[in-house]
Amino acid sequence: MKTSEKNIERLLLYRRILISFKNIGKTNIYSKQLASLADSTPAQVRRDIMSIGYSGSPVHGYDLEKLIDSISEFLDSNNLQKVALVGLGHLGRSIIDYFQGRRPKLMIAAVFDRDPDKIDRVMHGCRCYSNEKILKVIPKENINIAIIAVPASGAQDVADLLVQAGIKGILNYAPVKLTLPPDIYVENRDMILAVEKVAYFARKITTEGSST
Amino acid sequence: MKTSEKNIERLLLYRRILISFKNIGKTNIYSKQLASLADSTPAQVRRDIMSIGYSGSPVHGYDLEKLIDSISEFLDSNNLQKVALVGLGHLGRSIIDYFQGRRPKLMIAAVFDRDPDKIDRVMHGCRCYSNEKILKVIPKENINIAIIAVPASGAQDVADLLVQAGIKGILNYAPVKLTLPPDIYVENRDMILAVEKVAYFARKITTEGSST
DNA sequence: AACATATTGTGAATAAATTCACAGCGTTAA
DNA sequence: TTAACGCTGTGAATTTATTCACAATATGTT
Numbered sequence: 434m435k436t437s438e439k440n441i442e443r444l445l446l447y448r449r450i451l452i453s454f455k456n457i458g459k460t461n462i463y464s465k466q467l468a469s470l471a472d473s474t475p476a477q478v479r480r481d482i483m484s485i486g487y488s489g490s491p492v493h494g495y496d497l498e499k500l501i502d503s504i505s506e507f508l509d510s511n512n513l514q515k516v517a518l519v520g521l522g523h524l525g526r527s528i529i530d531y532f533q534g535r536r537p538k539l540m541i542a543a544v545f546d547r548d549p550d551k552i553d554r555v556m557h558g559c560r561c562y563s564n565e566k567i568l569k570v571i572p573k574e575n576i577n578i579a580i581i582a583v584p585a586s587g588a589q590d591v592a593d594l595l596v597q598a599g600i601k602g603i604l605n606y607a608p609v610k611l612t613l614p615p616d617i618y619v620e621n622r623d624m625i626l627a628v629e630k631v632a633y634f635a636r637k638i639t640t641e642g643s644s645t
Numbered sequence: 646m647k648t649s650e651k652n653i654e655r656l657l658l659y660r661r662i663l664i665s666f667k668n669i670g671k672t673n674i675y676s677k678q679l680a681s682l683a684d685s686t687p688a689q690v691r692r693d694i695m696s697i698g699y700s701g702s703p704v705h706g707y708d709l710e711k712l713i714d715s716i717s718e719f720l721d722s723n724n725l726q727k728v729a730l731v732g733l734g735h736l737g738r739s740i741i742d743y744f745q746g747r748r749p750k751l752m753i754a755a756v757f758d759r760d761p762d763k764i765d766r767v768m769h770g771c772r773c774y775s776n777e778k779i780l781k782v783i784p785k786e787n788i789n790i791a792i793i794a795v796p797a798s799g800a801q802d803v804a805d806l807l808v809q810a811g812i813k814g815i816l817n818y819a820p821v822k823l824t825l826p827p828d829i830y831v832e833n834r835d836m837i838l839a840v841e842k843v844a845y846f847a848r849k850i851t852t853e854g855s856s857t
Numbered sequence: 858a859a860c861a862t863a864t865t866g867t868g869a870a871t872a873a874a875t876t877c878a879c880a881g882c883g884t885t886a887a
Numbered sequence: 888t889t890a891a892c893g894c895t896g897t898g899a900a901t902t903t904a905t906t907c908a909c910a911a912t913a914t915g916t917t
Contacts, residue, residue, distance in 0.1 A: 437873080437874080445838045445842060449838070463893095463894070463895090464894080464895075465894090470822065471822065472822075475895095476875075476877075476897095479894095479895065479896065479897085480876095480897085482895095482896095483897075488896080489896090490882090490883075490894080490895075491881080491882050491884090491894045491895045491896085492882080492885095492893080493883095494894070495895095508841065510844070514844050514848065516844070523738040523739035523742065524735070524736065524739035524742075527739060527794075530734070530735065531736075531796075531836050532837055532840060536837065536840075536841060538844075539840060539844055577848070577851055578840070578844055578847045584743075600847075602843040602844065602846055602848075603843065604839055604840055604843045608743060608747075610661070616850060618843060618846040618850055620839055620842060622836075624744060625744055626658065626661070627816055628751060628792065628816060629657050629720065630653060630654060631815065631830060632728070632750075632751055632790055633657075633720055634653075635726075635789050635814025635830055636789070636813075636814075638828060639789055649904080651904080652904095675863090675864070676865075677864085686906070687864090688907075689905065691866065691867085692867085692904095692905080701864085701866090702865075702912085702914095703865040703913060703914090704862095704865090704912075704914055704915095705913090706864070707865095
C-alpha cells in the first residue's frame with residue numbers, strides 16, 4: 434500500500450467532496466462522477482480508492498458512507514490529534530476561524546504569540562500562551578503538529594523551538610524556507626510564492642489565448 | 646522549453662533563495678549549494694536552470710545577479726501585473742500585510758468585500774469596493790488575477806463573478822472545490838486540507854519512528 | 858606547459874505517476 | 888434463461904519527472 438503525497442492530497446479532497454455529496458442526499462457515487470467533481474479522471478479515482486483497500490460494486494459504484502469511513506480510517510488518527518498555532522495576527526485568527534471545529538479528529542489545542550498583550554487572552558476557546566511556553570506546553574499537551582503564522586523574520590526561531598518541543602509536522606505560512614531536520618514533515622504555504630505562481634499561469638493563459 | 650507546474654514552483658523558490666543569498670553579500674552559487682538550500686538535488690537544479698536557457702560556468706557556478714535576472718525575465722510579466730483581493734476579513738488583511746510591496750511586478754490593485762462597513766475604507770493604500778463592483782472595476786483596472794479570501798459559503802459566487810469579469814487566474818483560500826471553466830487557472834490553498842495533510846504525515850513519522 | 862580539480866550541461870537510464878483497455882461481474886430486461 | 892449493459896479492478900503501456908554518470912571546460916598549481 435504505497436501512498437505518495439499526491440495520493441493523500443487527493444484522498445483528502447475526495448473525502449471533502451463525498452461528504453458534501455452525501456449531505457445533498459446521495460447514497461452512492463461512480464468514479465466518473467467523483468472524478469469530475471475533483472478535476473480528475475475515473476481511472477485515477479479508482480486507483481486511489483484501490484490504494485486504501487476499499488472496493489466498490491460494478492453496478493452501484495461506491496457506497497458513500499462506507500467509502501467516507503474507509504478513507505477516514507485510512508487518513509485519520511484513532512485518537513484526537515492536537516495542533517499548536519503560533520502567531521495570533523490576522524492570519525492566525527483566520528486559521529482559527531476557518532479551522533476550528535471542522536474536523537472531528539483535529540483540534541487546535543494551544544495558541545502562542547509573542548505579543549504580551551495577547552498572553553492569557555482566550556481566543557475561540559483557546560488560551561493564548563507566550564512563545565516561551567512552547568517547550569513546556571507542547572509536550573505536556575502531547576501536541577505533534579504546529580501551524581506557523583508569524584512574520585517571515587520570526588519563523589525560523591519559532592520552528593526551531595517547535596522541533597525542540599517534539600513537533601513532527603509543520604504547516605508553514607511564513608514566506609521563508611525553513612531549515613529543519615529531515616525527519617520533520619514541513620508543508621509550505623507561502624502566500625507570496627502562491628500569488629506569483631498564479632500570476633505566471635494566468636499570464637500564460639492570457640498570452641496563449643491571444644496568439645491564435 | 647517545456648515547463649511543468651513543479652518547474653515553476655521550484656524556480657520561484659530558487660529566486661527567493663538567490664535573492665537572500667545575494668543580500669548576504671555573495672556573488673555566485675553552485676548547484677550543490679542551491680540544492681541544499683531548496684531541499685533539492687544538484688541535478689534537479691541544473692535541469693531547472695537549463696530549462697530557462699541560462700548557463701553557468703563550470704568553475705564559478707552561477708552568477709547570482711544574472712541568474713536572478715534570467716529567472717525573473719522568465720517568470721515575470723514585463724509590465725506590472727494587477728491583483729484583486731476579495732474578502733477583507735482576517736485572512737484578507739493578512740494577505741495584504743504579507744504581500745504588499747514584496748514583489749515589484751505584482752500589486753494588489755483592488756480589494757472587495759460585501760460588508761457595507763468596509764466599503765470605501767482604504768486599507769494599506771487600497772480602496773475597498775463592494776462585491777457588486779467586481780464586474781466594473783476589474784476590467785477597468787485590467788486585473789487578471791484574483792485572491793479569494795471569503796468564507797466557504799460565498800466562494801463559488803465570488804469565483805463566478807470574477808470569471809465573468811475576465812479574471813484568468815484564481816488563488817483560492819476558501820475550503821471548497823470551485824467549479825470553473827477549464828481555461829481558468831486555479832490554485833487551491835485550502836487551509837483545512839493543509840492541516841489534515843500535515844497531520845497525516847506527522848502521524849506517519851511518529852508511528853514509523855516508534856516501530857524500530 | 859602539462860596536470861589536477863571541481864563544476865557544468867546533458868544524453869541515457871531509472872523511477873514515479875497516470876492512463877489505457879479489457880476481463881469479470883451483478884443487474885436488468887426480454 | 889440468456890443476452891446486453893455499464894461499472895469496477897487492475898495488468899500493461901505510456902507519459903512525465905528525476906537521477907545518474909560522464910565528457911567538456913575553465914581555472915589554479917607546479
